[in-house]
Amino acid sequence: MAATVSDTLLDWYDKHARELPWRARPGVPPTDPYRVWLSEVMLQQTTVAAVKPYFAAFTMRWPDVAALAAAPEEEVMAAWAGLGYYSRARNLVKAAREVAALGRFPDTEAGLRALPGLGDYTAAAVAAIAFGRRAVVVDANVERVVARLFAIDTPLPAARKAIRERTDAVTPDSRAGDFAQAMMDLGATICTPREPRCLLCPLSETCEGRRTGEPTRFPVKPARKAKPQRRGTAFWIEREGSVWLVRREGEGMLAGMRALPDDGWTARADGTDAAPLEGPWTDIGAVRHGFTHADLELAVRRIETASTPPGEGEWWPIESLDGAGLPTLFAKAARLVLA
C-alpha cells in the first residue's frame, strides 16, 4: 500500500524541519501556547526573517501572557512599530487581557477563534500546534501546495472551498500541528511561488500539478489592481531638542501609532497641505513609501518654534526618537530630517 501524503510529509519534516525560535523540535509536545500564538500573529502576512527580532524582543520583555496583558497598549504598539498591520498589535493586547481574565488559553479551535485577531487560519494553527488538536490549517503556503498537488485550476479566491476540502482530506488525526508546519515549510522552501524545487519534493511523485508540466500555473490568481499614487506632507516641529509627536486615531491607516503631524493624506486622497502652525516652514525633501494599496510621496517640512501646536501631542526628545515607536513611514521622514 502506498504511503499517504501525511506520512510522507511527516517523514520529510522529521528530517528537514526549519529550526525556528518559536518552534519545538518535531514531535516534542511542550509547546507554550503563548509563544505559538504570539509567533502566529506576528507571522500573519509577514516573513519569518522580519518576525525573528520582534519575537525575541517581545518574549524577552513580556515572557508570558500575564505580562503582556498587564502592559499599556501604547507600549505594545511602540514595540510593534516597523512590523506593519498595526491592528494586530491592538488585538494582541485585547486577546492577552481576555486570556489573562480567563486564566488560561482556550484549548479548542472554536475557543481560540473567538479571541480578537485570531481568524480561521490562526485559530486552527494554534489549536493544532500548541494543543495537538486535529485542525485544518490553510495559509498561503498550504493553498499553493494543495492547489499544485491536486492541480486545482479554479481561480482564487473561489478555489478556497476546494482547497480546504482537499487539505482536510490529507490532514492526519495525529500530529496535525507538525503536519501543518510541514506543509508550510514545504511551501516556503520547496514548493515556492516561482521556481519550485520539484526534484527535492517528497510529494513530487503524486503531484498532479507537476504532471501537467507547469506546476507554477497553480494556484490561479486574479490580476492585481494598479496602486494609486498619493501625495501628502508631514511636519517636523522642533523645540529645544524635542519634536512634536501625535497619536493617530481611529482604526485606519497606522491607527494607534505615534506619528509626525500631517496634512490628512489617506490611501484614497491626497493631503490638503495645511500646516498645524503658521510658517515659515523649511522644505526638507520627500520620502517615498509603498503601502498595500497606495504609494505615497510624503513631503517633509520643518520649523523651529517656541509655541506648542494645538491639539493632543507630546514633545519627544530627538535623541531618543528610536524609542518612540514610529512606523516606518515616519521613521523615514525623521531620518530625512536628521540626515
Added chain:
DNA sequence: GATACGTGGTT
C-alpha cells in the same frame, strides 16, 4: 465577495 490594512525581502 471585496476592500482596507505595512513592510521588507526576492526575483
Added chain:
DNA sequence: TAACCAAGTAT
C-alpha cells in the same frame, strides 16, 4: 526595477 509575495483578519 517593479512586481510579486509573506504562517491573514476584520468589516
